[in-house]
Amino acid sequence: MKHSIFFGVLFSSMLLWGCEEEPGGKGGTFTPGTGGQDGWSIPLDEVFDGGPGKDGIPALTEPANISAGDADYLSDDELVIGFVYGDEARAYPHQILDWHEIINDQVGEVNIALTYCPLTGTGIGWNREIDGEVTTFGVSGLLYNSNLIPYDRKTDSNWSQIRLDCVNGKLRGKVAETFPLVETTWKTWKEMYPSTTVISQETGHNRNYGRYPYGNYRTAHDYLIFPVANEDDRFPNKERVLGILHSGSVRVYSFSSLGDKVSVILDELNGEDLVIIGNQEDNFMVAFINDPGDGFTLSFSPVQGQYPVVMTDGEGNLWDVNGRAVSGPRKDSRLEAPPSFIGYWFSFAAFYPDLTIYGDS
Amino acid sequence: MAYVNYISKYFVVAISLLVFGQIRGFSQTCCSGGVPLSGNIGFQGAASGTLQMEFSYDLNFLATLKTGAEIYEDGTRQRTTHSFLVKTGYSINRWFAIDALFSYVLQGRKISFNDQIDQVNTHGLGDAVLMAKFILSSISESGSEFQLGIGPKLPLGRTDLTNNLDITLNADMQPGSGSWDLITWAYYARQVAKRPTMVASARIVGRINGMNRTYLGTQTYSFGNSVQFYLGIGDQVVWGNRILSPSLSVRYRYAAGDRINDQELDNTGGQWINVLPALSWHLSPKSILHFVPEIPLYSNVGGTQLTPTFRMQVGFYHSFGIIRKDKSKTYQL
Numbered sequence: 001m002k003h004s005i006f007f008g009v010l011f012s013s014m015l016l017w018g019c020e021e022e023p024g025g026k027g028g029t030f031t032p033g034t035g036g037q038d039g040w041s042i043p044l045d046e047v048f049d050g051g052p053g054k055d056g057i058p059a060l061t062e063p064a065n066i067s068a069g070d071a072d073y074l075s076d077d078e079l080v081i082g083f084v085y086g087d088e089a090r091a092y093p094h095q096i097l098d099w100h101e102i103i104n105d106q107v108g109e110v111n112i113a114l115t116y117c118p119l120t121g122t123g124i125g126w127n128r129e130i131d132g133e134v135t136t137f138g139v140s141g142l143l144y145n146s147n148l149i150p151y152d153r154k155t156d157s158n159w160s161q162i163r164l165d166c167v168n169g170k171l172r173g174k175v176a177e178t179f180p181l182v183e184t185t186w187k188t189w190k191e192m193y194p195s196t197t198v199i200s201q202e203t204g205h206n207r208n209y210g211r212y213p214y215g216n217y218r219t220a221h222d223y224l225i226f227p228v229a230n231e232d233d234r235f236p237n238k239e240r241v242l243g244i245l246h247s248g249s250v251r252v253y254s255f256s257s258l259g260d261k262v263s264v265i266l267d268e269l270n271g272e273d274l275v276i277i278g279n280q281e282d283n284f285m286v287a288f289i290n291d292p293g294d295g296f297t298l299s300f301s302p303v304q305g306q307y308p309v310v311m312t313d314g315e316g317n318l319w320d321v322n323g324r325a326v327s328g329p330r331k332d333s334r335l336e337a338p339p340s341f342i343g344y345w346f347s348f349a350a351f352y353p354d355l356t357i358y359g360d361s
Numbered sequence: 362m363a364y365v366n367y368i369s370k371y372f373v374v375a376i377s378l379l380v381f382g383q384i385r386g387f388s389q390t391c392c393s394g395g396v397p398l399s400g401n402i403g404f405q406g407a408a409s410g411t412l413q414m415e416f417s418y419d420l421n422f423l424a425t426l427k428t429g430a431e432i433y434e435d436g437t438r439q440r441t442t443h444s445f446l447v448k449t450g451y452s453i454n455r456w457f458a459i460d461a462l463f464s465y466v467l468q469g470r471k472i473s474f475n476d477q478i479d480q481v482n483t484h485g486l487g488d489a490v491l492m493a494k495f496i497l498s499s500i501s502e503s504g505s506e507f508q509l510g511i512g513p514k515l516p517l518g519r520t521d522l523t524n525n526l527d528i529t530l531n532a533d534m535q536p537g538s539g540s541w542d543l544i545t546w547a548y549y550a551r552q553v554a555k556r557p558t559m560v561a562s563a564r565i566v567g568r569i570n571g572m573n574r575t576y577l578g579t580q581t582y583s584f585g586n587s588v589q590f591y592l593g594i595g596d597q598v599v600w601g602n603r604i605l606s607p608s609l610s611v612r613y614r615y616a617a618g619d620r621i622n623d624q625e626l627d628n629t630g631g632q633w634i635n636v637l638p639a640l641s642w643h644l645s646p647k648s649i650l651h652f653v654p655e656i657p658l659y660s661n662v663g664g665t666q667l668t669p670t671f672r673m674q675v676g677f678y679h680s681f682g683i684i685r686k687d688k689s690k691t692y693q694l
Contacts, residue, residue, distance in 0.1 A: 047526075048528065048577055049528055049530045050531065051531040053472045053479055054479040055437070055472045055475070056470075056479075058437060138475075141472075142526075168526075206435055208431070208433075211428065211665075213628065213664060215664070220624060222622070222624065225626070226577065
């Protein structure tokens with residue numbers, strides 16, 4: 001890649017809504033690199049028009065949601081992206097996101113933009129409240145490294161989804177604040193949160209949601225529609241991996257690092273202790289900073305068969321998949337989540353050529 | 362009623378069917394908004410030394426969103442392609458003729474969403490087609506005409522136009538395809554028995570596409586190969602002191618999906634059946650004005666695409682030189 005990608009740390013010491021009573025997940029920010037030209041932070045000659053045009057892929061805003069029991073359009077093995085705020089859990093199915101790419105939603109008090117790029121397979125939750133003002137995001141129709149460029153409707157500024165920052169316009173340089181999400185199968189999500197709601201197919205747009213609109217794209221590893229700045233063959237292009245963006249470094253974790261049961265990986269990235277929890281068979285992987293807020297590092301171990309609880313620690317706390325202690329001496333404490341998301345391997349390699357892979361010597 | 366005896370009835374009706382009863386056939390990727398090149402190439406046979414010219418304007422308006430054969434109500438997207446076409450043909454002798462078609466293209470993409478409109482326009486010289494034709498039989502000799510043609514499509518149009526942010530637009534919005542293609546063409550027409558002014562015709566146009574090897578700088582892109590079948594019938598009537606030639610054609614077109622980096626691109630290709638009720642007004646024996654609307658009857662597109670809602674073409678035809686006449690037949694209309 002021609003420009004350096006990321007520096008520094010603006011990692012969220014700022015909690016999203018407060019401290020330990022915080023009912024939603026703790027997210028973070030990540031400071032990407034600089035560079036670019038003509039008012040852009042990215043190389044303009046690597047930004048392409050995707051074809052449909054600005055808003056040609058219509059983002060949804062506060063679409064109707066239904067109970068899990070009413071969502072008979074979803075099969076168990078379909079992927080959804082789940083978000084939890086307090087006691088409220090909501091699922092955003094890939095089959096809706098494939099057609100709309102952005103869902104501007106409100107869950108409890110949280111204004112979230114669920115951004116999803118079908119070409120990079122990346123689903124990231126952004127805070128829609130920017131500088132004290134709530135905005136909505138739309139699909140600009142532009143792509144950088146084959147990845148979605150959302151625009152915010154308050155300022156018409158263009159953002160890079162995977163870089164997590166505004167790359168053009170009035171808010172250029174602004175870093176997106178992310179919310180922790182859980183990408184998994186509908187079956188697993190329902191098991192974790194049986195009372196979840198899910199976005200309805202009644203979106204106000206007439207689309208065949210049951211049809212994946214990109215043919216064999218998600219399985220054909222050699223099939224990239226738009227140029228990318230860097231290619232790396234350490235994994236097949238479309239292998240889904242978890243990428244953690246933290247302290248100026250990026251590390252990816254393969255599902256093959258996990259077992260077919262809930263597994264915990266304790267890792268360190270740039271001096272920060274991380275805990276990665278996942279289950280290859282149930283198809284989820286999430287990451288947290290191993291610091292419950294008092295400077296201690298906990299010795300986590302997996303918990304089986306108690307979704308949404310996925311791990312415990314040496315103090316006897318039980319932690320759920322959103323990093324919340326649901327019981328034990330730290331009950332209602334939260335682990336902070338670094339910016340992390342699942343996506344196709346090639347997209348992490350394109351944006352962050354200096355990344356490391358967990359398990360690589 | 363009037364008598365018509367100053368011009369070949371076959372010729373004027375065939376002109377209506379062949380020259381004007383066709384308006385497209387060169388789709389560009391996901392929305393069939395391409396420049397109508399291959400569907401417009403090919404003049405009717407004329408006497409040796411005849412130079413034929415046609416200037417036409419073609420409008421392709423796309424606002425119908427379909428998945429397969431199913432229409433999705435969606436009023437947010439429109440694509441418009443305005444094509445200005447210059448076609449010329451020269452008959453070298455009894456057996457051979459050459460045709461050429463040049464284009465200038467204006468394309469527009471309009472998105473209406475949340476009371477906001479995003480409009481992107483491009484324009485530029487489009488691609489061109491050259492075709493050599495072999496005339497196997499002529500109407501004056503056998504009562505039917507049969508021609509075969511073949512030729513290249515030349516990538517004269519640009520493929521790197523940008524939007525107002527200086528960002529390269531995708532293939533669909535470019536005036537050129539960036540590839541050398543091969544056009545094949547066959548035409549058959551015959552006078553309908555007992556009514557010399559009535560002509561029935563059939564035409565097949567095939568296109569084998571080459572590859573743009575510099576698409577978006579580093580990609581390869583090829584539009585899907587296509588084949589078109591036309592069936593038409595036309596007649597002529599006299600209105601006042603002018604000859605009018607109404608005709609009706611049906612066009613079936615199949616296009617394979619486009620390919621990018623040798624992978625088939627979803628949401629491209631498909632099948633279309635359109636009807637073309639055309640009307641030509643003969644200003645003189647050598648000059649004709651024409652109007653050809655094209656109405657979609659059926660389409661089954663690959664994936665989800667914007668597909669033509671309406672097309673039309675208006676044009677002016679003129680020939681220079683000697684037009685082959687029949688044997689002074691007259692026919693009372």
